[in-house]
Amino acid sequence: MLKIDNLHVKVDGKEILKGLTLAVPTGEVHAVMGPNGSGKSTLANVLAGRPGYEITAGSVTFEGRDLLALAPEERAREGVFLGFQYPVEIPGVNNVYLLKAAMNAARKHRGLEEVDAFEFLTLVKEKMRLMRMDESMLSRGVNEGFSGGEKKRNEILQMLVLEPRLAILDETDSGLDIDALKIVAHGVNTLRSPERSLVLVTHYQRLLDYIVPDHVHVLVKGRIVRSGDKSLALELERRGYDWVTGEAA
Amino acid sequence: MTEPRNALSKRVLDEYEAARASLPPGIVTPERRQEAIQALAARGLPTTRDENWRYTNLRSLEKARFAPIAQPVPPPAETELPGRLTGFARYTFVDGVFARELSSPQEQGGLMVRLMRGTHGSAGNQAPAGSQGSAKQQGSAAHAGSATVFNLPRALPALSSLPEARLALLNEAFATDGAVIHVSGTSAEPARVELLFIAVAGADVGASYPRVQVSLDAGSRLILVERHIGAGTGASFVNSSVSVDVGHGAHLTHYRLQQAGARATWFDTLSAVLAVDARYDLLAVNTGALSARSTTHVQMAGAGAELVLSMAALGDRQQVQDNFALVEHIAPRARTEQTFRGIASGRARVAFNGKIVVREAAAGTDSRQSLRGLLAGPEAEIDARPQLEIYTDDVRCSHGATAGKLDDNMLFYLLSRGLSPEVAQRLLKWAFLEDVVSKIDLPELRRQIEHALAGQMADAASLKELL
Numbered sequence: 111m112l113k114i115d116n117l118h119v120k121v122d123g124k125e126i127l128k129g130l131t132l133a134v135p136t137g138e139v140h141a142v143m144g145p146n147g148s149g150k151s152t153l154a155n156v157l158a159g160r161p162g163y164e165i166t167a168g169s170v171t172f173e174g175r176d177l178l179a180l181a182p183e184e185r186a187r188e189g190v191f192l193g194f195q196y197p198v199e200i201p202g203v204n205n206v207y208l209l210k211a212a213m214n215a216a217r218k219h220r221g222l223e224e225v226d227a228f229e230f231l232t233l234v235k236e237k238m239r240l241m242r243m244d245e246s247m248l249s250r251g252v253n254e255g256f257s258g259g260e261k262k263r264n265e266i267l268q269m270l271v272l273e274p275r276l277a278i279l280d281e282t283d284s285g286l287d288i289d290a291l292k293i294v295a296h297g298v299n300t301l302r303s304p305e306r307s308l309v310l311v312t313h314y315q316r317l318l319d320y321i322v323p324d325h326v327h328v329l330v331k332g333r334i335v336r337s338g339d340k341s342l343a344l345e346l347e348r349r350g351y352d353w354v355t356g357e358a359a
Numbered sequence: 360m361t362e363p364r365n366a367l368s369k370r371v372l373d374e375y376e377a378a379r380a381s382l383p384p385g386i387v388t389p390e391r392r393q394e395a396i397q398a399l400a401a402r403g404l405p406t407t408r409d410e411n412w413r414y415t416n417l418r419s420l421e422k423a424r425f426a427p428i429a430q431p432v433p434p435p436a437e438t439e440l441p442g443r444l445t446g447f448a449r450y451t452f453v454d455g456v457f458a459r460e461l462s463s464p465q466e467q468g469g470l471m472v473r474l475m476r477g478t479h480g481s482a483g484n485q486a487p488a489g490s491q492g493s494a495k496q497q498g499s500a501a502h503a504g505s506a507t508v509f510n511l512p513r514a515l516p517a518l519s520s521l522p523e524a525r526l527a528l529l530n531e532a533f534a535t536d537g538a539v540i541h542v543s544g545t546s547a548e549p550a551r552v553e554l555l556f557i558a559v560a561g562a563d564v565g566a567s568y569p570r571v572q573v574s575l576d577a578g579s580r581l582i583l584v585e586r587h588i589g590a591g592t593g594a595s596f597v598n599s600s601v602s603v604d605v606g607h608g609a610h611l612t613h614y615r616l617q618q619a620g621a622r623a624t625w626f627d628t629l630s631a632v633l634a635v636d637a638r639y640d641l642l643a644v645n646t647g648a649l650s651a652r653s654t655t656h657v658q659m660a661g662a663g664a665e666l667v668l669s670m671a672a673l674g675d676r677q678q679v680q681d682n683f684a685l686v687e688h689i690a691p692r693a694r695t696e697q698t699f700r701g702i703a704s705g706r707a708r709v710a711f712n713g714k715i716v717v718r719e720a721a722a723g724t725d726s727r728q729s730l731r732g733l734l735a736g737p738e739a740e741i742d743a744r745p746q747l748e749i750y751t752d753d754v755r756c757s758h759g760a761t762a763g764k765l766d767d768n769m770l771f772y773l774l775s776r777g778l779s780p781e782v783a784q785r786l787l788k789w790a791f792l793e794d795v796v797s798k799i800d801l802p803e804l805r806r807q808i809e810h811a812l813a814g815q816m817a818d819a820a821s822l823k824e825l826l
Contacts, residue, residue, distance in 0.1 A: 158775050161767070186777035194775075198768045202790025208776060211786070215777035251790070252772075268776065 117168035128332035144329035154280035158192035187219035189275030200252040258285035283317035295320030364403030395531035414710035416650035419624035428565035435590040455567040469544030527628035530600035537570030549580035561593035569599035575609035589620020603631035619647035635661030659693035674707030688721035703739035710742035728758035
């Protein structure tokens with residue numbers, strides 16, 4: 111589904127990703143772990159198309175298409191979803207407006223009719239129950255006045271409603287207490303399917319207790335230095351990032 | 360006879376002399392008209408050298424014809440007008456003159472509405488000044504159609520002597536009709552009145568002078584909707600004058616919508632006086648006209664008076680939306696809350712100049728100002744300018760003014776959810792106006808305003824689905 115080959119990316123003239131290669135086949139969940147400053151968030155943002163990242167070499171294909179050639183909104187409509195590390199507050203833009211506009215944008219792209227208002231609300235409310243979110247949040251501004259945990263749950267809610275083919279979750283576990291983490295993990299797990307791929311970008315192994323990955327990759331200084339199965343995350347937890355950073359140096 | 364200040368003032372005088380005989384005497388007395396035109400000639404019309412007029416497009420004055428439209432033009436069909444608001448009496452004026460066929464007066468407790476001229480061209484039918492007191496049957500005056508110099512229940516404040524209020528003098532000199540609204544009593548339900556001003560004729564035919572006088576007796580309440588729209592494609596010249604007097608403990612909620620035609624030149628002067636414990640909620644949404652200037656002067660004359668002034672202004676293409684608001688705190692313990700949100704797209708210029716003066720006796724004044732401008736075009740201009748003049752110590756005054764572009768993080772967030780850049784930008788502009796739009800307490804009116812705003816932001820279809 112996703113193939114990243116020898117990706118080099120600069121931010122403000124400084125090279126952050128230095129030849130990153132990664133393949134995520136359809137139906138798999140991959141975790142990308144790494145210490146602070148290793149380039150995890152850069153990877154997530156580049157995949158979603160945030161401006162300000164200069165791609166100097168390499169390629170990214172999504173289902174055989176050049177992902178980097180697509181505008182951010184086209185990536186979203188094709189089924190790429192980024193769960194933000196720091197979801198922005200947008201006062202005045204209603205949560206339900208955004209969900210509906212996002213859903214209809216994707217449907218239009220696929221040549222489908224706009225979603226029926228009743229079916230839409232039924233769907234959203236069902237997903238909100240799953241995320242243990244109060245319905246009153248729908249009429250509030252996007253993330254407006256939400257706690258850190260509420261913002262992350264709102265990200266997952268959007269993901270559940272939009273049903274992307276590829277979801278990249280950037281440190282979705284950061285700032286969550288254990289109860290919220292379980293809710294978020296449960297939400298993510300309901301979306302796992304043979305047609306869908308997930309990339310979990312995280313610093314800690316904790317999330318992976320609840321969303322068990324098929325593969326774990328360790329990102330250090332802009333490169334994947336080690337890949338393995340879920341046991342790699344446990345080993346990292348035990349031995350610390352020094353274990354791999356030492357090797358990468 | 361005062362010497363005119365310049366060629367433009369001379370022309371105003373000449374046009375006045377030519378039109379004088381045909382101006383209906385019942386709306387403004389000939390003496391007051393004469394005083395107004397003299398004062399205007401002495402002061403001259405504003406120029407961009409005047410500090411508080413530098414953002415206005417004054418070139419439009421050069422081209423204007425000041426004499427009022429002599430021949431009534433066919434009014435638009437009822438179906439072209441904004442939807443009626445439930446429970447509101449509607450009074451419609453076409454090119455400044457009352458149009459009965461487009462109006463729907465309504466009896467409401469404590470409400471008295473008088474039309475100064477009644478119908479097109481019926482300037483005769485004089486009644487002696489002062490013959491109609493406040494005991495006049497409610498509502499019935501709306502049908503009277505008499506041309507009377509009203510003996511108002513309360514003396515209206517003299518026209519503001521501010522240099523910024525000069526264009527009200529022009530209205531005083533040339534006005535051809537007007538609405539006088541008076542509310543008394545302390546009914547549980549506020550009175551509800553809508554004034555609809557439609558400009559049809561082009562400036563080459565003449566000017567239109569909407570004129571409104573509102574007074575609220577002690578403890579009374581009124582919700583007033585004042586709309587200015589354009590019909591047809593004429594480049595109208597509109598110069599309106601509104602005076603407001605909110606009595607002791609009275610509460611006026613005043614919605615003003617400026618949706619003049621795309622080629623119109625629109626000037627407006629509002630002067631208000633607030634008595635002890637009076638409350639005035641003034642909410643203006645300005646989207647129309649090619650060139651618009653709105654001048655607001657509120658005097659906090661009574662202790663404990665409260666003013667909530669909220670304004671949204673949108674400019675696109677070559678539009679100029681210039682707004683000046685002066686709030687004068689004269690009496691102690693009065694409170695002002697001022698919110699301005701302006702968006703300039705294309706090559707538009709949107710300005711808000713908000714001046715607050717706290718006089719010596721106005722101890723305990725509490726004033727807050729939040730002015731924000733959004734630049735949505737590389738050639739657009741925003742001027743958000745707070746001014747404070749304080750002559751006493753015991754005050755709480757806060758103000759903030761910002762002008763900036765759309766937030767990149769917000770924009771990317773919306774794009775990452777599949778929204779097109781156009782829709783995302785429009786949505787964020789929409790959100791920017793929320794602080795003003797959310798204050799519209801009438802759901803029906805709010806919907807109409809939201810649609811008007813969506814329409815102004817072009818490609819309305821993509822936003823309408825969200826409404």
